[in-house]
Amino acid sequence: MKIPRVVVEYRDKKNSSGKVVDGIIHLVISSRLTPEEREEHIRKLTARLSEKINWARGYQFSQEEGPVKTDQELFRLAETINKAYYNFEFTNISFHLQRSTWGTCSLKSRQIYISHRLIGAPLELLWYVVTHELCHLAEASHNKRFWNLVSKACPNYEQTRKALAAYGLR
Ligand SMILES: [Zn+2]
Structure with missing residues (x-):
């Protein structure tokens, strides 16, 4: 396993925590711990977050076999993104006949629908659209908080949005 x-x-707080930003692990370790305890916290958090990163990467690599075409594959993709970056609650995701939008989500039923036009699309585009809809489960409007959330799983989302627009015109 590759270690990122x-x-x-170090901060003067009770607990240690960690997050992944842009593939880099950022740890905030409690400065109240002994050196041995600090080392232990770093080791444990790094192992846990590396596993998350490698799991998401492993999924991307497995896509070299072929693009996402079925609802089952779409669900696996959404679950991969969600588990690696968000842990939001969603019930289902499926392809839907949708001409005017790339994706929609229902906050009430926590279901996500992805346009049929993205069946078999380049993974990068689907990854972004699925991420976009997942983030709407936590933030309804396209505000700063929303784009901050999106950037966790899609650091290059601005480029991907352009690629998506081009894909729609094809
Ligand atoms: Zn949106």
């Missing part, structure tokens, strides 16, 4: 880059910061 780790950035450690």
Whole structure:
């Protein structure tokens, strides 16, 4: 397993925590711990977050076999993104006959629908549209908080949005 880059910061707080930004692990370790305890926290958090990153990457690599075409594959993709970056609650995701939008989501039933036009689309585009809809489960409007959430799983989302627009015109 490849170990990603780790950035450690010490802060005077009770608990240690960690997150992944742009494929880099950022840890905030409690400065109240003994050196041995600090090391232990760093080791454990790094192992847990590396696993998440490698799991998401492993999924991307497996897509070299072929694009996402079925609802089952779409669900697996959404679950991969969600588990690696968000842990939002969603009930289902499926392809739907949708001409005017790329994706929609229902906050009430927590279901996501992805346009049939994206069946078999390049993974990068589907990855972005699925991420976009997942983030709407936590933030309804396209505000700063929303785009911050999107950037967790799609650091290059601005480029991908352009690619998506071009894909729609094809
Ligand atoms: Zn939106």
